[in-house]
Amino acid sequence: MAADPFPVVLALERIAPVVAAYPKPAMFQLADEGFRSVFEQLVACMISIRTREEVTLRLSRGLFATAPTPAAVAAMPIERLETVLAQTTFPERKARQIHDIAVATVERFDGVLPCDxxxxQSFNGVGPKCANLTLGVACGIPAVSVDVHVDRVVHRWGAVAATTPEQTTIALERIVPRERWIDINRLLMPFGRYVCTAALPKCSTCPVNDLCPRIGVTRHR
Ligand code: SF4
Incomplete structure (x- = not known):
């Protein structure tokens, strides 16, 4: 007999009060601070790729203080943008990609990127993770965004058996109701960062300990 599917929605409900004690994911924090346009969210997510949360927050705030509109970013020399983004990973590539998006926003979209x-995803450097996170946070459109933390957690639960984040995204869209899609990243990113950590997850105090098959977990706290 097949095992019961992992109750993702129940897990999200239990995890919500636990992660409230930890910092919000960078994109949600930036939205709270007013950086909630499609352009700002997309750019901040690109900055966040393979970059620590604290650095993402600092660089995003710094960029938007220096250049508060897509037109202002488009007007920046790329070398200046590289300097602003120097502490992120791949600053030259990200500077070029972000500059291209700023120019396109001004020239093709009259300064406002659409919720589409x-x-x-037509822009270089933008994949489903950042596109979907932007749709969710900036536009309120249900979308599943899978980062390394989300991917690790749902695999430990046995909720998903996928080999790429894109497959994980599609699998989660099938098993989680649309009204909880934005919550997947909002809740499971900090949960994976602070509780269900890559090394030594905190299973003994985990709110879903009784539900979790701990797939692939060999040592825990
Ligand atoms: S019980 Fe352990 S492996 Fe399972 S979700 Fe909690 S911390 Fe992660």
């Missing part, structure tokens, strides 16, 4: 996933 296909448009966002």
């Amino acid at each position: 996933g296909a448009t966002l």
Whole structure:
């Protein structure tokens, strides 16, 4: 007999009060601070790729203080943008990609990027993770965004058996109701960062300990 599917929604409900004690994911924090346009969210997510949360927050705030509109970013020399982004990973590549998006926003979209996933993913450097996070946070459109933390957690639960984040995204879209799609990243990113950590997850105090098969976990706290 097949095992019961992992109750993802129940897990999200238990995890919500636990992660409230930890910092919000950078994109949600930036939205709270007013950086909630499609352009700002997309750019901040690109900065966040393979970059620590604290650095993402600092560089995003710094960039938007220096250049508060897509037109202002488009007007920056790329070398200046590289300097602003120097502490992120791949600053030259990200500077070029972000500059291209700023120029396109001004020239093709009259300064306002649309809430449209296909448009966002048409830009170099933008994949489903950042496009979907932007749709969710900036536009309030249900979308699943899978980062390394989300991917690790749902695999430990046995909720998903996928080999790429894109497959994980599709699998989660099938098993989680649309009204909880934005919550997947909002809740599971900090949960994976602070509780279900890559090394030595905190299973003994975990709110879903009784539900979790701990797939692949060999040592825990
Ligand atoms: S019980 Fe352990 S492996 Fe399972 S979700 Fe909690 S911390 Fe992660």
